[in-house]
Amino acid sequence: MAQQPPISPPPKDTVAERVRDSYRALSEWNRPVYWLVKRGLPWTLAFAAFYVACGLVLDWTVTYEVLVGITSPAATDHQALAWVLSLVGWLITPAFVGGVVGYLVNRQVDQRRQESAEEVTRRMLEEAGVTLPPQVSGGAP
Template identity: 45%
Template sequence: MAQSAPSGFGVPPPPRERLLHRLRRWRLSLSAHHGVRYWTWTRGLPILLAFGALFVANGLLIGWREAYEVTLAITSPADTAIPVLAWFLSVAGWLLAPAAVGAIAGFMVSNAITSRRTRSIEELLGQGERSRDREGGSA
């Protein structure tokens, strides 16, 4: 006995969407997000995944404690079993920590300024251009 569709019309359900199409639809839906959420999904996640893969590779090859110490610049990458791979981890650690702290601080300052601003930046810039025009100056 054939299984019927829930609607009772005998129409089979649509085929499952292919993985490539689902990923494309997910990527296109990211434009609905703004600000930090958009940045996190489009830039932050790939960077974090790449750093995580580099850390796991180093952890498996040179040891987890040594990978941690190389990331934080406690140990020199030249003193490890595989210095070439450890140098990449060391440079990533030097770049990742300041970038993360700077991004968070910049976002917090930007939010604080935006929430206290009574007039939009476009309005303020427009007033400056009008006053220059009245004075007869040009930039």
């Protein structure tokens, strides 16, 4: 009886494989965390990169003041960049924050809802005096 060589363990995953697996595993998280990481993180990273670029070009104080609307973009040395930064500060940032807050509030409301939307609509129509056809049940006649 010949001796078999020992079984070696499988090779370790590469960094790229571990990152890929982690990204695919995001769907196992709850919906708000999944949404914030999958949708919010790319926007946040893009905004941070743009803010850093503006800070390096315009000066950090001027970048902050243009972003929050204290200083006019026309009063800066690089007006085109400052106008884009101003639009980001006035339009995109509030829209993104509002979207995140709206999603999280809607999620909390849905978790506390006792009745489905169809049940609420049927009850409201009945209270308004609208006659509805009887509901069809799944059983045999």
